[in-house]
Amino acid sequence: MYHEAIEKVSKQVLIRDRYDNFIGGKWVAPAEGRYFDNPSPVTGKRLCSVPRSTAADIELALDAAHKARDAWGKTAVAERARILNKIADKLEANLDLLALVETLDNGKPIRETTYADMPLVVDHWRYFASVVRAQEGGISEIDAETVAYHYHEPLGVVGQIIPWNFPILMATWKLAPALAAGNCVVLKPAEQTPLGILVVMELIADILPPGVINVVNGFGVEAGKPLAQNKRIAKIAFTGETTTGRLIMQYASDNIIPVTLELGGKSPNIFFADVMDADDDFFDKALEGFAMFALNQGEVCTCPSRALVQEKIYDRFMERAVARTKKIKQGHPLDATTMIGAQASNDQLEKILSYFDIGRQEGAKVLTGGKRAQLGGELAEGYYVEPTIFEGNNKMRVFQEEIFGPVVSVTKFGDDDEALAIANDTLYGLGAGIWTRNGNRAYRFGRAIQAGRVWTNCYHAYPAHAAFGGYKASGIGRENHKMMLDHYQNTKNVLVSYGTKALGFF
Amino acid sequence: MIKRVEITTKAAEMVAQLERRHGSLMFHQSGGCCDGSSPMCYPAGDFRVGPQDVLLGEIAGCLFYIGAAQFEYWRHTQLIIDVVPGRGSGFSVEAPEGVRFLTRSRVFTDEEVGELETEGPPSRAT
Numbered sequence: 140m141y142h143e144a145i146e147k148v149s150k151q152v153l154i155r156d157r158y159d160n161f162i163g164g165k166w167v168a169p170a171e172g173r174y175f176d177n178p179s180p181v182t183g184k185r186l187c188s189v190p191r192s193t194a195a196d197i198e199l200a201l202d203a204a205h206k207a208r209d210a211w212g213k214t215a216v217a218e219r220a221r222i223l224n225k226i227a228d229k230l231e232a233n234l235d236l237l238a239l240v241e242t243l244d245n246g247k248p249i250r251e252t253t254y255a256d257m258p259l260v261v262d263h264w265r266y267f268a269s270v271v272r273a274q275e276g277g278i279s280e281i282d283a284e285t286v287a288y289h290y291h292e293p294l295g296v297v298g299q300i301i302p303w304n305f306p307i308l309m310a311t312w313k314l315a316p317a318l319a320a321g322n323c324v325v326l327k328p329a330e331q332t333p334l335g336i337l338v339v340m341e342l343i344a345d346i347l348p349p350g351v352i353n354v355v356n357g358f359g360v361e362a363g364k365p366l367a368q369n370k371r372i373a374k375i376a377f378t379g380e381t382t383t384g385r386l387i388m389q390y391a392s393d394n395i396i397p398v399t400l401e402l403g404g405k406s407p408n409i410f411f412a413d414v415m416d417a418d419d420d421f422f423d424k425a426l427e428g429f430a431m432f433a434l435n436q437g438e439v440c441t442c443p444s445r446a447l448v449q450e451k452i453y454d455r456f457m458e459r460a461v462a463r464t465k466k467i468k469q470g471h472p473l474d475a476t477t478m479i480g481a482q483a484s485n486d487q488l489e490k491i492l493s494y495f496d497i498g499r500q501e502g503a504k505v506l507t508g509g510k511r512a513q514l515g516g517e518l519a520e521g522y523y524v525e526p527t528i529f530e531g532n533n534k535m536r537v538f539q540e541e542i543f544g545p546v547v548s549v550t551k552f553g554d555d556d557e558a559l560a561i562a563n564d565t566l567y568g569l570g571a572g573i574w575t576r577n578g579n580r581a582y583r584f585g586r587a588i589q590a591g592r593v594w595t596n597c598y599h600a601y602p603a604h605a606a607f608g609g610y611k612a613s614g615i616g617r618e619n620h621k622m623m624l625d626h627y628q629n630t631k632n633v634l635v636s637y638g639t640k641a642l643g644f645f
Numbered sequence: 646m647i648k649r650v651e652i653t654t655k656a657a658e659m660v661a662q663l664e665r666r667h668g669s670l671m672f673h674q675s676g677g678c679c680d681g682s683s684p685m686c687y688p689a690g691d692f693r694v695g696p697q698d699v700l701l702g703e704i705a706g707c708l709f710y711i712g713a714a715q716f717e718y719w720r721h722t723q724l725i726i727d728v729v730p731g732r733g734s735g736f737s738v739e740a741p742e743g744v745r746f747l748t749r750s751r752v753f754t755d756e757e758v759g760e761l762e763t764e765g766p767p768s769r770a771t
Contacts, residue, residue: 379681383735
């Protein structure tokens with residue numbers, strides 16, 4: 140199945156054996172001529188080679204971006220929006236191909252890339268093409284003869300560092316608002332999953348003016364760091380974890396530039412007793428909401444990796460929840476019926492296994508899963524983990540750290556106060572879920588949970604036009620919403636006096 | 646004296662190899678998503694630590710820090726820094742070598758916890 144897929148994408152000439160950087164509208168070899176192998180998590184085997192870039196390549200990309208910035212920044216929003224819409228159309232026309240590439244690169248099931256990742260990508264470009272057309276500046280009348288005009292101006296050239304869990308989608312979340320707002324970008328994909336973004340660039344290269352998007356591949360320390368430290372960027376955006384987030388802020392402070400950071404979470408998913416008032420569609424939906432911890436192999440910053448279940452339904456609920464989890468179909472990521480595929484990298488697999496170890500040592504009970512999945516055949520060397528449920532308490536480390544695997548840690552609560560205390564007893568605040576038939580309680584919890592996104596009777600929906608971002612250590616800034624335009628723009632105020640008389644001060 | 650952080654022989658060898666290229670190194674334990682829960686290894690001084698960081702110990706000649714808030718949730722465990730094949734990420738210096746440092750953990754025994762309490766909390770960075 141894997142080889143057939145490789146053959147299919149190779150025929151479309153979009154997957155090459157070796158890629159270069161995309162700089163100034165051209166494919167440019169890395170300055171030092173070095174490349175590294177990009178393995179597919181599906182099989183653990185090499186997929187293609189990718190540039191191992193250095194500071195010199197970042198400088199080249201910045202040269203190209205700076206060359207393009209004035210013209211792009213002054214391009215009429217109608218024209219910028221038209222270009223963003225053309226990108227959306229092109230990607231939509233190649234949706235199946237992109238879904239296949241993304242699955243090969245990341246290991247996630249083809250079902251998800253086809254029906255979730257790629258449609259969201261296409262819609263995201265269209266959303267920012269739309270909202271930038273609707274953006275208005277402001278006029279403030281200071282007094283009868285004095286007016287303050289407020290203009291949105293692009294920042295200029297920005298740096299973006301992309302994670303590996305939704306490689307094309309996360310790049311789109313950052314690229315679309317930056318471009319809509321009139322900026323040029325130097326983007327570094329994650330070294331684990333560089334292929335998808337490169338195929339996207341191949342598809343859209345002739346739509347964009349040269350230098351508007353520049354993609355430089357390589358390792359964080361060799362390519363990401365010289366980008367984040369660079370005095371020629373006006374902003375840096377990063378999705379990842381807390382230590383690198385702090386480091387990027389430190390670098391940004393050297394240059395006095397803004398940052399936006401999305402650094403993950405340990406999201407609680409709360410099930411109140413009333414979800415079991417009837418064994419109906421709603422309860423079925425709630426059970427699916429529980430099993431969402433396995434979506435994308437748990438490699439989601441908002442993975443509902445802590446489930447809080449009310450005591451009075453705990454045993455009955457968990458019996459159904461475990462049964463639902465056991466029905467998750469794990470298998471070949473290219474099989475359209477597969478629900479959970481491969482973890483994105485070997486080190487990710489190792490980390491998840493290390494948490495199985497610590498969870499057991501801490502006394503957490505494994506209700507299902509708890510080990511590497513051996514799928515055999517061509518998948519034997521791929522990185523597969525069984526969907527796993529731990530039962531324990533919120534002070535355990537499996538309740539406090541984002542494992543980034545298909546692992547949920549479950550605990551029980553008595554009343555609303557306890558549920559809220561447990562939900563907020565975390566360093567992070569990115570996502571949360573609440574399941575209840577009581578609208579008043581849903582409202583109270585939606586407001587009281589210290590997280591940027593509280594899904595209420597749903598989970599893992601990521602529509603454009605719903606702001607996404609973190610409270611607490613989960614980061615700074617929002618994505619997925621027109622307010623992102625502000626994150627990529629400066630405010631210019633022109634303060635005009637239409638009066639003709641001197642003030643009389645001097 | 647009980648160590649709050651240890652390192653495997655293989656990981657210590659990797660540190661020595663990396664120091665030949667990068668000079669003195671340091672570690673900071675990450676949290677959060679993607680490569681969260683991974684130990685990040687940087688040229689010493691590249692990552693600025695402050696009073697919100699705990700100095701957990703020294704491994705292979707490198708100071709090892711963790712955020713103080715995160716330490717509160719992790720304090721009942723000993724960290725054992727290992728190295729595995731991997732792609733790495735973040736700005737950790739070992740990634741280009743095709744390996745990744747990995748934090749394994751061990752829950753302290755009751756006696757060890759008692760002894761650690763007698764010793765008092767680990768010092769903060771300044």
